[in-house]
Amino acid sequence: MEYYKQLRKYVGHQPLILPGSNVLILNNKGEVLLQEREPSIYGLPGGLMELGESFEDTARREILEETGLHIGTLQLCNVYSGPDYYIENPNGDKFYSVSAVYKTLEYSGEIIADGMESISLKFFPPTQLPDGITVNYRKFIEDALL
Structure with missing residues (x-):
């Protein structure tokens, strides 16, 4: 069971601090891979840390689970936290x-949406992001690429 779900058994709906990672995967055109999480709602692939993981471990595991890709060198872009990231x-x-946000140009494998957390996966130019991208993910991309 995922760590945060175990915590929820004890704290109910009370606020938690949940660390995680997201990755901007860039193709050779400089486009960023976005994950359609719900119909017309887009974000960056990534997710929450499990016990014993580093931010990089989390990024690699989540990317493989959600996209089918193995990623290479990760460059840390920024870490986002504070009241703006209360949900x-x-x-x-x-x-x-x-959220530790990374970017990489190095990936291998076939892009496959897992059907659970990813409805679809598609590359977008950073200046032409879909309307359905959430504010936080848009900020992560703009800060890292524009």
Whole structure:
């Protein structure tokens, strides 16, 4: 079971601090791979840290799970945290996200949406992001690439 789900058994909907990683995977045209998480809702592939993982370990595991890709060298772009990253989920869960954002040009494998966390995966030019990208992911991309 995922670590944060274990914590929820004890704290219910109370706020948690949840660390995770996201990765800007860039193709040779400089386009960024976006994950359609829900119909017309886009973000960067990535997810929450498990016990004993580093931010890089988390990035590599999540990318493989969600996209089918193996990634190479990761360059840390920034770490985002604080009140701007407070989230209340529709189920009542509250948390503060701490996100390490990386970028890479090195990847191998076949891009495959997992069907659970990824409906589809597609490269977009950073200046032509879809309307359905969330504010935080748009900021991560703009800070890293523009």
